[in-house]
Amino acid sequence: MKRITVSLVVAATLAASAAMAADMAVKAPPPPPPPPNPWDIAVTAALMSDYNFRGITQSDHRPSTQAGFEPRYNFSKDLQGYIGVSGESIDFPNRASAEIDFYGGIRPTFDKLALDFGGWYYYYPGGQCFNTPILCTTLGGGPSVAATLPNLNVVKQNVSFVEGYGKATYTVNDNFNFGGSIWGSPSVLNSGAPGIYYAGNVTLTAPSTWFQNGIGAYVSGDVGWWQLGTSDAFYGVPGFPAGIPYKSYANWDLGLAFTWKAFTLDLRYYQSDLSKGDCNAFTSDHTASGIATTPINPSPLPGSNWCGATFIAKLSFATSINALK
Secondary structure (H helix, E strand, O other), X not given: OHHHHHHHHHHHXXXXXXXXXXXXXXXXXXXXXXXXXXXXXXXXXXEEOOOEXXXXXXXXXXXXXXXXXXXXXXXXXXXXXXXXXXXXXXXXOOOOOOEEEEEEEEEEEEOOEEEEEEEEEEEOOOOOEEOOHHHHHHHHOOOEEEOOOOOOOOEOOOOOEEEEEEEEEEEEEOOEEEEEEEEEEOOHHHOOOOEEEEEEEEEEEOOHHHOOOOEEEEEEEEEEEEEEOEOOHHHOEOOEOOOOEXXXXXXXXXXXXXXXXXEEXXXXXXXXXXXXXXXXXHHOOOOOEOOOXXXXXXXXXXXXXXXXXXXXXXXXXXXXHHHHO
């Protein structure tokens, strides 16, 4: 009898152990998810009533389009590398067919501080030279199409140039961030004039409770200062035959934007403090008219309205491949 009792106890113990093991097997934690894909590609597109760059129109105050993509690689959650290409429609004095931007860099982050360091190449293919044949051949990089533009301005065939940059953005909270950047080029618009551009920005984002159906809004502003040097002799004038000491200038913008999913509608006011004469000297505006005399834009050279106040509406789209999954 004792043997039967012991056998029953042992069997019960073994059954309980087996049940416990089975229960433990069922409750074992699932395997960890696969690591996220470090690769991503951002896609952008925009339609705007005017293409403005640092307070100056690049499309003669007419509509412009943009499209681009940016492959990215996340080395870690705090360090991203990227390269990109973007194209914009323009209306330049040298009749360049488009602006094509090539860029790349790294984006390290430190909690609320996001940094960005890289280089940017502005490429303007299809340009033509307007000046005397000698200056076009020696300094303009191409044969002369005409002695000058009809309004007496001159411009090089090749105005492509490169800049290096550093940016910083500090996110205080979901509703407020601010930042700054510095850009430097040894030859702005291939003019021979070095340039350093300093910029600051601030963004105020509306609380999510203010809107419904996924709509958001923010107000943002930018202010910049472009410190410019002296051009080469291609752009020389009687008072400055060796080159024009371009006028350094300030610019700013202020706008209201509405967001919905990957779309943004931006309504923005732009302004710079360049006079019409100094604007013409810097841009070689082929639409400039009248006479606007300054030391670097002597009579009878015209004045340009490319640097004046303007209001721009822009509808843009921005997303990434991973965001669509």
